[in-house]
Amino acid sequence: MTPKQLMNDEEIRRALKRIAHEIVERNAGASLVSLVGIHRRGVPLARRLAAMIAETEHVQVPVGELDIGLYRDDLHSRGPAPILGRTILPELGKRVVVLVDDVLYTGRTIRAALNELSDWGRPSAIQLAVLVDRGHRELPIRADFVGKNIPTAKNERVDVQLSEIDSAQDSVVIVQED
């Protein structure tokens, strides 16, 4: 089946803009906020959100990146050694950390990210921002900021393309898997 587009670049931009506003509103400004993108596509999304917040609030929000590869609970049943990204985090103590990822699905990635963050420090709060929530949670986890809720079937795959990583125009597509 041909992939069906669910969001184009303009819709992604507007969704992120709204999330940036909501983050600022929810935290009464951005002075205590740090953004942490989850590898891989959460990282450019966090950077974009930081740029949008800088534009409206004139605050340079610290941006970090988190690779959860070593915290996965399915490592032993996965294929050959997945390449690991780097984990580079700003100071977490007394900050509101907003985790950023592209797609929220089972919640297991977020569970791993929460465990990893707590090994690094003790933020005053952790919030979650995702571009797409596709449902099918396997853990009691929900997002604080959602770009778009997309009902999906389990045999479908949601692919997010971002210009920074995929050298293609931004888009969210849904693909039917066999």
Added chain:
Amino acid sequence: MSSPTTTPRRRHVLDLDDWSADELRSLLTIATQMKDILERPVKQVPTLRGKIVVNMFWEDSTRTRSSFELAAKALSANVLSLGAKDTSVKKGESLVDTVRTVQALGADYIVMRHGQSGAPYLVAQHFRGSVINGGDGRHAHPSQALLDLFTMHERLGELADKKVVIVGDILHSRVARSNLWALTTMGAKVVVCGPPTLIGPAKYWQSTWPKVEISHSLDHAAEGADVLMALRLQHERMEGGLLPSLREYSRRFGLNATRVASANSNVIVMHPGPMNEGVEIMPDVATGPHSVIETQITNGVAMRMALFYYLATGSEQV
């Protein structure tokens, strides 16, 4: 989210003779990330939680054993270290019986150090988990060669056409042999240097390692080198009549400041340890600005973590 993957999964790490350059590169990338972990506030990740690593060191070793132990612990594995002295080996149990015992105890990984070449291969045949060769006889010491490769790559970048001089008792050295596999695979220009009694016949080198150059003069070999690696001189070589005297050896094949100065300006000086300072390497060189000997130790933990991770992924798929 799918991650990019590498070559098919490996179950054991016994030697480096069948590793491709791509596979070595992906391991170097993983080791870089593992090194980051050692600088975190909590120097531990849960990757191997609930797994059991058994170090079977049937030959004395402090640094390799502690390095494997720390690596396994940094990944949250449970570690048991056995030595030939404190086990039933003394009571006459065979190696295979010990492996069966260790398996029944629930081990997932065995790290094997043994005086006999090939012992880890025997262990691999009788163990359902993964075996890492921690050094066997004169045969191989893959984790040492990998940490050496990691250290060189970190300092010098791509190793293609870099001149790497390994000086010392090449003939009896498992470190040298594993390094030769890794370095030639990565395209480095390797020179092995030492007295003829410790290098072996030129015919062997021509037929087995056609790309490796042999040299009996360190003064000559050191010129323009990017890496100078001294090997530990085992004292029993003296007794075996392979060397005239330690002083003679040190004068002709010891790494000294003059020889380092004749190398490339950013040359790195390496030694797998433990060192005989004043014999194969002079104290001022061992601690000098070109020395990466301490980095090798740190990198050893990171590389061994990378090996465990590499073997862990997908271990329940097969």
